[in-house]
Amino acid sequence: MVDPRTSIVNERLKGIRRIIAVSGGKGGVGKSLFASTFALILARKGFRVGLFDLDFTSPSTHTILGVQDLRPREEKGIIPPQFQGFEYMSIIYYSGDHATPLRGADVSNALIELLSIVRWGKLDYLILDMPPGIGDATLDLIRLVERIEFLIVTTPSQLAFETVKRLAGLLQTMRIRVIGVVENMKFAHSDTIRRETKTLGLAFIGEIPFDTGIEETIGKTDKLLDTAFAEKVKQLTLKI
Amino acid sequence: MHEWALAEAVISAASGAAEKEGFREVTEVRIRVGELQQIEQDVLMFALQQIKKAKLESAEFKIEEARARMKCRACGHTWIFNKKKLDESVVEAIHFVPEVAHAYVKCPKCGSPDFEVVEGRGVWLLSVKGVK
Numbered sequence: 272m273v274d275p276r277t278s279i280v281n282e283r284l285k286g287i288r289r290i291i292a293v294s295g296g297k298g299g300v301g302k303s304l305f306a307s308t309f310a311l312i313l314a315r316k317g318f319r320v321g322l323f324d325l326d327f328t329s330p331s332t333h334t335i336l337g338v339q340d341l342r343p344r345e346e347k348g349i350i351p352p353q354f355q356g357f358e359y360m361s362i363i364y365y366s367g368d369h370a371t372p373l374r375g376a377d378v379s380n381a382l383i384e385l386l387s388i389v390r391w392g393k394l395d396y397l398i399l400d401m402p403p404g405i406g407d408a409t410l411d412l413i414r415l416v417e418r419i420e421f422l423i424v425t426t427p428s429q430l431a432f433e434t435v436k437r438l439a440g441l442l443q444t445m446r447i448r449v450i451g452v453v454e455n456m457k458f459a460h461s462d463t464i465r466r467e468t469k470t471l472g473l474a475f476i477g478e479i480p481f482d483t484g485i486e487e488t489i490g491k492t493d494k495l496l497d498t499a500f501a502e503k504v505k506q507l508t509l510k511i
Numbered sequence: 512m513h514e515w516a517l518a519e520a521v522i523s524a525a526s527g528a529a530e531k532e533g534f535r536e537v538t539e540v541r542i543r544v545g546e547l548q549q550i551e552q553d554v555l556m557f558a559l560q561q562i563k564k565a566k567l568e569s570a571e572f573k574i575e576e577a578r579a580r581m582k583c584r585a586c587g588h589t590w591i592f593n594k595k596k597l598d599e600s601v602v603e604a605i606h607f608v609p610e611v612a613h614a615y616v617k618c619p620k621c622g623s624p625d626f627e628v629v630e631g632r633g634v635w636l637l638s639v640k641g642v643k
Contacts, residue, residue, distance in 0.1 A: 272543070273636040275517075275524035282523065327610070348516030349607065362611065365604035369614035372624050380632065381610040388516040388607070 276387035280415045283348075283386060286393040287321070291450065291511070292412055294401040295424040296434020298329075301455040302424045304485070306400035307335045308504045309511075311492055314356035316508075318395040321351065324361040325412075326402040327381055328373050333363050337490035348390040355492055360389055375407045382411050404434070405441050413445050420448040422476070422511060426456045427464055439471050450511055451476040476510050479503045513607060514550055517634050518558035522567060524636050529566050534641030537570040541638045545631035547579035547592055549606045555634075566641070579631030583618035590619055592631070609633060 284290060293306040303326065310322040324332040332338075336354065343364055344350040351358040362371070362381065373381065391397060402408050412419050421442055425431045435452065442449050451474030454464045458481040468475040479500060488494040495501055521542060529537045540559075544550045552574050559572045579592035592612075594602050601615045609632050613624050 273524055273528065275520040275634060275636045278524040278527055279516075279520040282519075345513055347519075348513060362608060365608045365611045366614040367604075370624070371611060371614040373610055373613055374625075377610045377613065381608050384608055384610070384633070387520050388513060390516070 274383070276383050277415055280383070280386045281417050283390065284397070284416060284418075287391060287397045288395045290397045290399065290416055290419050292399040292401050292409075292419055292421045293424060294409065294421050294438060295403055295431070296405075296436075296438045297425075297431045298403040300403075300424050300426045300431050301479075302403070303331045303400050304335055304500070305424050305453065305455065305479075305504060306398050307332045308495060308501050309508065310357050310396075310398045311336075311355060311496060312501065312505050312508055313396055313398075315496070319393060320357035321391050321394050321397040322357055322359050322400065323385075323389075323397060324363075324400045325382065325408050326400060327362045327378055327408075328371060328402070330361050330363050332359075332400050333361050335489055335495070336492055338363075343389075346390075348388045349385075350390055358391060358394070360385070378402075379407045379411050382408055383415070386415065405438055409438075409441075413442075413447055420450050422450045423452045423473075424455055425452060425464060427454060427458065427461060429463075432464055432467060436471065439473060443472070449473055453507060454478040456481045474510075477503070477507045479507070514554040515558040515562075517550065518555055518562060521559065521634065521636060522562055522564070525567060525570075525639050526565070528636070528639040529641055532639070532641065533643055534566060534639070535643055537567045537639055537641040539571050539573065539638070539640040540567070540636070541573045541575070543575050543577055543635040543637050545577050545579055545609070545628075545633050545635075547605060547609045547612065547628060547631050548633055549594065549602060550634065552576070570641075575637075577631040580629045581616070581618075581626045582629050583621060583623055584625045584627055585623035586618060586621040588618055588620040589629070592616070
């Protein structure tokens with residue numbers, strides 16, 4: 272028996288110039304916030320953008336962006352709806368607010384299903400908001416998406432960076448392009464992460480200071496884009 | 512017409528298999544469709560006929576359905592999926608992404624959402640026959 276879905280994945284993605292997985296070894300480092308803000312900024316700059324939330328068990332980009340009452344269109348597959356100038360896809364269209372406990376094989380199946388039936392438009396960037404770590408979603412993307420690139424988000428914490436080393440090691444072993452490392456929630460002067468990133472042979476994209484006001488912008492994209500966080504993401508976008 | 516996207520995947524996979532086997536022409540493609548996904552077989556067949564090309568031009572498509580059988584990982588109970596017990600919107604959600612069944616379906620014996628879809632999940636390419 273052959274799973275026919277995997278043979279169509281790259282055909283579905285062929286109209287996309289760059290496919291960037293925003294990833295990290297640990298949860299809570301700001302991957303989803305970065306991915307959402309990155310997508311908003313690229314769209315406002317006039318690029319054709321898609322944002323795909325691949326954290327199926329704990330999706331959060333819809334909360335960050337304040338997405339409500341959107342539904343994909345069915346037309347020879349699934350057409351993601353437009354949100355704030357970009358195409359937005361999430362499992363929440365189907366799971367709603369319900370807890371969706373998925374084991375590894377289920378995550379893999381849901382990912383392959385959506386990669387094979389979602390029809391993205393012609394895009395400059397498809398941003399993938401990844402679940403933390405090097406589990407099934409990461410392994411399936413490496414296996415199935417030919418032109419995948421990874422952008423790694425970390426915090427100044429040595430605990431977070433230890434997991435970055437594992438993720439980077441895997442990607443380097445598999446010869447997958449790593450754009451570089453973003454140090455988020457920076458709160459004290461230290462160049463440890465910058466130095467250690469370079470030791471790994473990776474580019475240090477930049478640092479984003481800890482923004483105490485970010486929580487108040489959740490669900491409000493205009494406010495989010497007004498923050499020091501977004502301003503810094505805008506600067507880093509030039510290096511990505 | 513979400514079936515159309517799956518039909519494209521079947522055609523792509525069958526073409527790849529025909530290439531690998533060195534078939535000049537494909538005569539038969541057998542497909543298994545899992546009940547959980549509620550694929551409309553007529554629509555899938557229509558899409559397959561519309562998009563078949565090259566070596567698959569004269570292929571006959573045979574579709575069979577597999578019952579959706581679940582097994583609870585908590586208590587071991589097994590049961591057959593019954594869409595009649597679910598809202599139409601839930602059935603539709605499962606149609607697009609069968610894994611969201613874990614958000615709506617519970618083990619009828621112990622209530623756990625931690626179950627395995629033993630059989631009858633999605634679309635499978637069973638065999639491709641042809642002439643060399």
